[in-house]
Amino acid sequence: MSVEVLIPHSSNGWKVHLEQMENLSALQPFAAESINFIEAFSKAVLTDVHLRSFPEIIALGHWMRRAHILEIKSQFNAACGDRVFLPRGVALHFAPSNVDSIFIYSWFLSLLIGNLNIVRLSMRRNDQLTQLIATLNCVLARPEFDAVRERSLVLCFEHDDAITEALSAKCQIRVLWGGDQAISRLRQVPLPPLATEVVFADRFSFSVVKAAAVLEQDETGFRRLIRNFFADSFWFDQMACSSPRMVVWIGAALDIAEAKQRFWPALKAYVAEHSVQYSAAVGITRLTTMYAYAAEGEVNAILSAPTEVPARAHLNRDASRFRDTHCGSGMFLEREVEQLDDFLPLIKPKDQTMSVFGFERSELQKFARQLPNRAIDRIVALGKSLNFSQVWDGVDLLRVYSRQVEIDV
Amino acid sequence: MQATLSVPATPYDELATRKRLRLLSEVNELTQWHAERCEPYRRILNAAYGGRTHFESLEELPVLPTQLFKSIDLASVPSTEIVKTMTSSGTTSQRPSKIFLDKSTAAAQTRALIFIMRSLLGSKRLPMVIIDKPCVVNQRDTFSAQGAAVLGFSQLAYDHAFLLNNAMECNWDALQEFVGRHKGETLLLFGFTFVVWQYFYAESLKRHKLDFSDSILVHGGGWKKLNDQRVSNKEFKRCLQELGISRVYDYYGLVEQTGSIFIECEEGYFHAPSYADVLVRDPLTLAPVPFASSGLLQLISNIPRSYPGHVLITEDVGVILGEDDCPCNRKGKYFLVEGRLAHAELRGCSDTHQERI
Numbered sequence: 001m002s003v004e005v006l007i008p009h010s011s012n013g014w015k016v017h018l019e020q021m022e023n024l025s026a027l028q029p030f031a032a033e034s035i036n037f038i039e040a041f042s043k044a045v046l047t048d049v050h051l052r053s054f055p056e057i058i059a060l061g062h063w064m065r066r067a068h069i070l071e072i073k074s075q076f077n078a079a080c081g082d083r084v085f086l087p088r089g090v091a092l093h094f095a096p097s098n099v100d101s102i103f104i105y106s107w108f109l110s111l112l113i114g115n116l117n118i119v120r121l122s123m124r125r126n127d128q129l130t131q132l133i134a135t136l137n138c139v140l141a142r143p144e145f146d147a148v149r150e151r152s153l154v155l156c157f158e159h160d161d162a163i164t165e166a167l168s169a170k171c172q173i174r175v176l177w178g179g180d181q182a183i184s185r186l187r188q189v190p191l192p193p194l195a196t197e198v199v200f201a202d203r204f205s206f207s208v209v210k211a212a213a214v215l216e217q218d219e220t221g222f223r224r225l226i227r228n229f230f231a232d233s234f235w236f237d238q239m240a241c242s243s244p245r246m247v248v249w250i251g252a253a254l255d256i257a258e259a260k261q262r263f264w265p266a267l268k269a270y271v272a273e274h275s276v277q278y279s280a281a282v283g284i285t286r287l288t289t290m291y292a293y294a295a296e297g298e299v300n301a302i303l304s305a306p307t308e309v310p311a312r313a314h315l316n317r318d319a320s321r322f323r324d325t326h327c328g329s330g331m332f333l334e335r336e337v338e339q340l341d342d343f344l345p346l347i348k349p350k351d352q353t354m355s356v357f358g359f360e361r362s363e364l365q366k367f368a369r370q371l372p373n374r375a376i377d378r379i380v381a382l383g384k385s386l387n388f389s390q391v392w393d394g395v396d397l398l399r400v401y402s403r404q405v406e407i408d409v
Numbered sequence: 410m411q412a413t414l415s416v417p418a419t420p421y422d423e424l425a426t427r428k429r430l431r432l433l434s435e436v437n438e439l440t441q442w443h444a445e446r447c448e449p450y451r452r453i454l455n456a457a458y459g460g461r462t463h464f465e466s467l468e469e470l471p472v473l474p475t476q477l478f479k480s481i482d483l484a485s486v487p488s489t490e491i492v493k494t495m496t497s498s499g500t501t502s503q504r505p506s507k508i509f510l511d512k513s514t515a516a517a518q519t520r521a522l523i524f525i526m527r528s529l530l531g532s533k534r535l536p537m538v539i540i541d542k543p544c545v546v547n548q549r550d551t552f553s554a555q556g557a558a559v560l561g562f563s564q565l566a567y568d569h570a571f572l573l574n575n576a577m578e579c580n581w582d583a584l585q586e587f588v589g590r591h592k593g594e595t596l597l598l599f600g601f602t603f604v605v606w607q608y609f610y611a612e613s614l615k616r617h618k619l620d621f622s623d624s625i626l627v628h629g630g631g632w633k634k635l636n637d638q639r640v641s642n643k644e645f646k647r648c649l650q651e652l653g654i655s656r657v658y659d660y661y662g663l664v665e666q667t668g669s670i671f672i673e674c675e676e677g678y679f680h681a682p683s684y685a686d687v688l689v690r691d692p693l694t695l696a697p698v699p700f701a702s703s704g705l706l707q708l709i710s711n712i713p714r715s716y717p718g719h720v721l722i723t724e725d726v727g728v729i730l731g732e733d734d735c736p737c738n739r740k741g742k743y744f745l746v747e748g749r750l751a752h753a754e755l756r757g758c759s760d761t762h763q764e765r766i
Contacts, residue, residue, distance in 0.1 A: 280692030280705070281750040284724055287695075288476040294456035295449030295481050302457045307695055313456070325480070 003163060006121065007154035009137040017153045018118075018170060024151055026087040027114040029402065030073045034111050037148045039066040041139045048135060054128045056235050056386065060101045063388060064108065072112070072390060076398050084405040087114030088196075089172035091401060094186055096177040096200075097122035099240050100129045105388045106175055107152070110401045116151040118167055123158055164189045171195055173401065178202075198400050200393050203241040203352035204323040207232070207382055208343065211251035211259035213358025225357060226266050228383030232355055234276055235386055238328035242353040242378070242385045245326045246315070246333040248343055250358075256336050264310065271309050271330070282329045283307035289327040298322045299333065306331075323350050340367055349374035352393060357382040420525050420682035421739035425732050428741070429467060432686055435711045436470060436719055437463050443717035446485040450717040467686060468697045470720045472707055475665055478506040478718070486511045486715045495552045497664040508665055511715040518668030518712055521684045522561045525672060529658065530565060530625060536591040537566030538584065540600025540609045540628075542573040554664035555601060555630075561667070562599045562627065572600075572609060579612045588619050595623045598654065601630035605649075606640065613652055621653040629660040629670070633749070642677070661725075661746050665718040666710040671744075676736050678743035685710045687742050689729050690722065692750065703728045703747060724750040 003014045010017070027034060042064035051057045062068065091110040095103030107117045121129075133154070140149040157163055159182070168174055168191050176183050177200045191197060207229065217225060233244050249256040278286075287306040290313050293299035298319040303312040309330035315322065322333055337343045340363065354376055356364065364379050377394040380387070390397045423431070441462040444451045450473075454460055458471045477483070484491065490511040497506040510518070539559055546556045563569055570587040573579060588596070598621075600609065605628050613619070626649055635645065646657045661679045662670035669685035681687050689704040690697055698704045706727045713719045727746040735743045 279751065281724065281752045283693060283695075284474055284476065284705075284722070284750065287722075288474045288480060291453050291457070291473060291477050292480045294453045295477070295483070297452055299456055300452075305695070306457075307693060 003155050003157040005153070006133050006156055007119075007136055007152055008140060008149050014153070014155055015166075018167070021090065021116050021118075021151065021153060022170060024116060026089055026116060027111075027147065027151065029085060029087065029114050030076075030112055031114060031147075033145060033147045034114070035066065035069055035073075037139065037145045038064050038069055038108055038112070040142070040145070041136065042066070044135050044139050045132075048131070050131055051128060051135070055231065056101050057128055057132070059387065060104060063105070069112070072398070084407060085113075085399075085402040086405060088401060088403050089115060090170055091115040091117050091173045091175060092167050092171035093117065093119045093175045094177060094182075095119060095121050096179075097124045099236055100126070100132065101388070102177055103154075104132070106177065106397070107154075109390055109397045110175075111148065111152075113398055113402045115173075115401055117153070118171065119152075119154045120164075120167070121154060121156045123156060125156075159185065161185075161189055168192070168195070173198065175401075176200065198395060200241075200395075202350070203377075203393065204246075204326070204348070204350045205242045205244050205353035205355070205385060206246035206248060206351070207244040207355045207357065207385075208248045208250060208340070208359070209259070209263075209356075209382075210358030211249050211255035214259040214263055215255060222262070222266070225382065226263075226270050228381075229267060230270050230274070231383060232385035233332075234271070234274075234330065237278075238330060240386060243328070244353075244355055244385060245328070245331070246322075246335070249334065249336045250338070250340055250343070251336075252338065253336070260334075264312065267310055268308075276309060276330065278309065278329050282327075285327050286311050286329060286331050289325060289331065292325065293319075293322055293333075296321065303334070320346070320348055323348060341370070344370055344372070347372055347375045351375045353378040353380060353385050355380050355382045355385045418524050420521075420528055420684065421680060421741055423683050423740055425740075428683065428686070432709065432711060433464070433467055433470075436467070436709060439711065439714065439719045440464070440471065442714065443485045443719070447483060447717050449481060449483055450485070467688060467709060470709070472720045472722045473717065475506070475663060475721050475723050478508060478665055478716075479504055482507055482509070483716050483718075484509040485717055491715065493552055493557075495554060495557050495664055495667065497554045506664060508667075508718065509716050514713060514715040517714070519561060519564060521668040521682070521712055522670065523564060525670060525682050526562070526565050526627075529627075529672060530595075530597065534565060534567040535595055535597040535625075536587070537563060537569040537597040537599060538572055538587065539563065539569055540572045540598060540605050542575045542577055543571045544575045554667070557664070557667050558629065558662075559599070562597075566597060573604075577608065579608055581612060581616050585617075585619060588621070592620070595625060596621065598624055598626040600626075600628055602628045602632060602645070602659065603630065603634040606635055606645065610648055610652070619652075622655065624654045625656045625658070626654045627658045627660060627672075629662065636748075663708060663721065663723065665721055666708055666713065668712050669710040674735060674737035674739055674743065676743075678730060678735060678737075678745060680735065680737075680739050680743050681741040683741070684712055687727075687729060687744055689727065689744075692726070695722070700729045700731060705750070706744075706746070726750060 005014050042061050045051050045061040093106045103119050107119050110117050168189055172195050174191055174197045176186050180202045183199055183201050236243055238245060290302055290306045297316055298321055299313040300316045301314040303314055311331045313333055315333050315335040368379060444454055444462045454471055464470050491509045492512050493510040493515055495508040541559055546560050570583060572584055649657050659673040660670050669682060671679035671681060674680050686709040688697055688707040690707055692705050703726055705722055706725045707722045709720050725746055726748050727744050729742050729744040732742045733740045
């Protein structure tokens with residue numbers, strides 16, 4: 001079993017770093033060095049020619065800008081009032097594989113609160129991740145960020161319960177991001193009695209589109225709709241938890257038919273323009289997934305060649321199991337209802353982000369109040385599905401990464 | 410309705426025009442048969458083919474991806490009639506393929522295999538060396554693809570010996586005794602390509618030379634591991650012929666279509682027998698491509714009746730070189746298998762494509 005130390009850049013083994021961290025105190029919430037470090041990293045990312053070609057990294061870069069971080073700080077402080085919040089101590093983050101930027105959001109929010117952070121990355125690494133790590137090390141090497149560097153440890157190892165246990169023994173909070181199987185396995189590993197855990201498991205997301213609103217759009221508005229839908233679904237190959245995988249059309253049958261006829265060919269052309277191409281193996285996986293849906297009675301009509309992008313299939317009225325086996329990569333399941341409220345009974349606990357088009361805020365607030373247990377943690381305008389927010393899966397990360405000291409005097 | 414099972418005893422005689430018509434009508438009948446008996450299959454036809462069961466050409470036939478047998482159970486007979494379940498090794502993250510056999514499908518598989526092999530070996534049964542471990546056939550009603558092949562092929566033999574014990578150790582002395590006992594006879598050696606190379610050929614180099622003159626080796630299972638070691642089919646053949654094994658035949662087949670296998674001819678090409686056919690499709694669009702173009706292999710077999718595996722698209726890449734005109738004189742299409750589709754990784758946070766986060 002081997003553990004690679006990605007951050008900090010050093011030749012010491014992970015155990016040495018772990019021991020060193022144990023003797024360090026946490027930083028103050030929103031300490032100047034934390035904010036400065038995040039700002040410096042943001043600048044490094046946004047000026048990196050290589051990283052600039054990845055839209056999700058650009059989004060991360062903007063999220064980390066000083067002005068935005070200060071906004072997060074003032075919101076947090078306003079919500080806290082005169083109550084005292086402190087870091088918990090050591091936070092141990094297990095990052096999801098391949099949604100490359102999540103580990104940074106998780107780590108940096110925890111850093112802003114003042115925690116020391118250990119991050120485990122999966123063995124899978126691509127160009128942008130390698131580049132991100134190199135840039136992080138480069139910024140952390142500056143003497144003014146010593147305090148942050150000493151309090152950060154990013155490791156890479158194959159899942160190994162012994163290593164997970166050794167790391168877990170040192171943490172006050174464990175943060176798990178990932179697929180359901182991986183999460184179940186990680187949760188078996190014990191935590192110290194005083195530590196707590198927060199879990200972000202696999203979720204399902206979809207778009208809800210008012211057909212009449214699609215038909216009302218002028219050319220500019222319609223182009224924007226297509227661009228936003230494309231960004232939401234294709235940036236992470238439709239594999240992020242918040243990528244829409246189902247489209248729920250709302251309206252009268254005729255409007256829906258017409259809206260689909262306007263929407264799908266335009267999306268197909270947009271996909272082709274942006275030279276999205278999946279490998280043949282991905283096409284076969286999509287074919288298999290669609291046929292499995294059909295065989296199980298989840299899907300009653302396959303509306304395009306399954307190897308085509310976008311690939312489309314129509315859901316049966318009572319379908320619900322499709323959420324667990326969706327393969328991403330440009331496959332869209334469709335269903336229609338007349339009114340937004342008609343869709344309520346079809347919502348499941350696994351549903352996370354509902355990206356909407358054509359609805360008023362007040363309609364959505366009324367809808368949100370009727371949501372069943374656990375289902376839907378975000379309702380966002382189409383185009384914002386992948387935006388990271390410090391409230392994730394219904395959890396305010398800054399709050400959960402900190403502890404409140406009650407003063408009752 | 411009874412779907413007819415035509416298993417002519419001569420697998421390589423029929424000319425293209427006749428074969429196409431015959432096979433199409435048999436396979437149309439099978440599609441209808443499965444649509445009536447396998448609800449999941451019928452639902453697929455409804456969703457993807459507008460419920461049609463009759464098609465005008467082999468190219469149009471509704472085709473299932475082999476992966477589908479890894480994700481769902483598909484059977485066209487009541488579970489009480491299933492006598493064997495065959496499984497294929499999946500990758501670690503997937504469950505294996507499950508293929509359900511009833512008595513008549515299992516019998517038809519055996520018949521097809523025997524007819525194909527007799528055309529190579531003659532009708533006389535031969536003493537057979539199985540280059541594998543005995544436990545590969547030990548389970549009663551669940552079979553690995555390996556076990557099924559070993560059992561199928563051993564029906565062509567009258568006496569047999571396993572070369573390996575269950576710990577995969579070579580029992581060369583027993584082999585020596587077996588070869589001695591059958592001196593002067595043609596031996597049939599059978600095993601998986603990689604096992605033959607790693608356990609039989611490698612061991613033979615360390616041992617006293619045995620007389621394998623006139624022996625026939627039939628092997629299959631794919632070249633991935635040997636290609637990793639940079640051993641080509643040509644090199645493999647040359648090495649085994651040096652041991653005196655004069656005839657070496659590779660075969661290609663799917664656990665989903667056991668029986669109607671594709672045997673390598675003397676020219677080095679796989680041949681479609683009367684019970685099966687092969688088409689090649691563009692890997693991205695799945696449109697049929699002409700002979701001499703590479704693409705995904707689609708395999709058609711007239712044998713599967715207890716499960717809807719009669720028309721399958723594989724993830725194997727290959728090329729058809731011609732039909733009815735192979736210099737080996739066998740009729741039917743002949744082709745090469747070039748490899749497997751590379752599995753690109755998709756990003757994301759769900760487990761679907763992942764073994765680990």
